[in-house]
Amino acid sequence: DAGVIQSPRHEVTEMGQEVTLRCKPISGHNSLFWYRQTMMRGLELLIYFNNNVPIDDSGMPEDRFSAKMPNASFSTLKIQPSEPRDSAVYFCASSPSGAYNEQFFGPGTRLTVL
Amino acid sequence: SQQGEEDPQALSIQEGENATMNCSYKTSINNLQWYRQNSGRGLVHLILIRSNEREKHSGRLRVTLDTSKKSSSLLITASRAADTASYFCATDSSGGSYIPTFGRGTSLIVHP
Numbered sequence: 595d596a597g598v599i600q601s602p603r604h605e606v607t608e609m610g611q612e613v614t615l616r617c618k619p620i621s622g623h624n625s626l627f628w629y630r631q632t633m634m635r636g637l638e639l640l641i642y643f644n645n646n647v648p649i650d651d652s653g654m655p656e657d658r659f660s661a662k663m664p665n666a667s668f669s670t671l672k673i674q675p676s677e678p679r680d681s682a683v684y685f686c687a688s689s690p691s692g693a694y695n696e697q698f699f700g701p702g703t704r705l706t707v708l
Numbered sequence: 709s710q711q712g713e714e715d716p717q718a719l720s721i722q723e724g725e726n727a728t729m730n731c732s733y734k735t736s737i738n739n740l741q742w743y744r745q746n747s748g749r750g751l752v753h754l755i756l757i758r759s760n761e762r763e764k765h766s767g768r769l770r771v772t773l774d775t776s777k778k779s780s781s782l783l784i785t786a787s788r789a790a791d792t793a794s795y796f797c798a799t800d801s802s803g804g805s806y807i808p809t810f811g812r813g814t815s816l817i818v819h820p
Contacts, residue, residue, distance in 0.1 A: 598750075627807075636810065636811070636812045636813070637751075637796065637810040637813075639807060639809065639810075642807055650807060685750055685751070687750075687751075695756075696741065696753040696756055697751075697753065697808070698753070699750030699751045699752070700750050701749060701750050702749070702750050
């Protein structure tokens with residue numbers, strides 16, 4: 595299995611631009627998580643999907659952030675408009691069943707907003 | 709919200725020595741997990757220990773859980789340079805969300 599796949603691996607954009615991060619979870623996994631990691635705030639959970647349905651989005655910072663999971667094999671995290679404080683590494687993780695099981699992380703997308 | 713806190717924040721040792729990291733949390737848990745993160749990579753799951761377990765082993769790793777003290781420790785025996793990484797604990801909350809939340813991590817450097 596290829597593991598969790600994220601694209602792009604690196605993204606550099608200018609303030610105000612729309613950014614879309616993509617994730618393909620491991621086949622057969624029911625749960626998907628989006629995290630943001632910064633030196634200041636550590637690893638923060640943004641949103642959690644179970645069976646393609648958003649279960650907990652309380653970590654989404656503000657309305658500029660949105661996430662979708664149109665099917666079991668694909669999810670997107672969109673930031674519109676982007677701001678310099680959104681610069682971080684964004685991780686997607688998937689889990690076989692339920693939030694309390696082992697999570698498998700993707701390699702992350704390093705986002706820089708100028 | 710429930711969040712494990714690792715201690716120490718940073719640890720520097722020589723190859724062959726043992727490394728011990730601790731995690732403390734505030735409320736009752738169902739499970740506690742340890743993850744490793746190499747620089748520039750995603751997190752990798754190491755061990756999951758359930759609230760009714762006291763100790764688990766995996767290769768050179770030993771995890772203990774003391775629910776009365778709300779703490780866990782991760783011991784890496786006979787450390788290697790390749791163990792250099794950040795180590796995170798993730799805790800859920802038995803009285804609330806099952807979603808694990810991560811601490812800030814312990815940065816371990818093993819000198820060859």
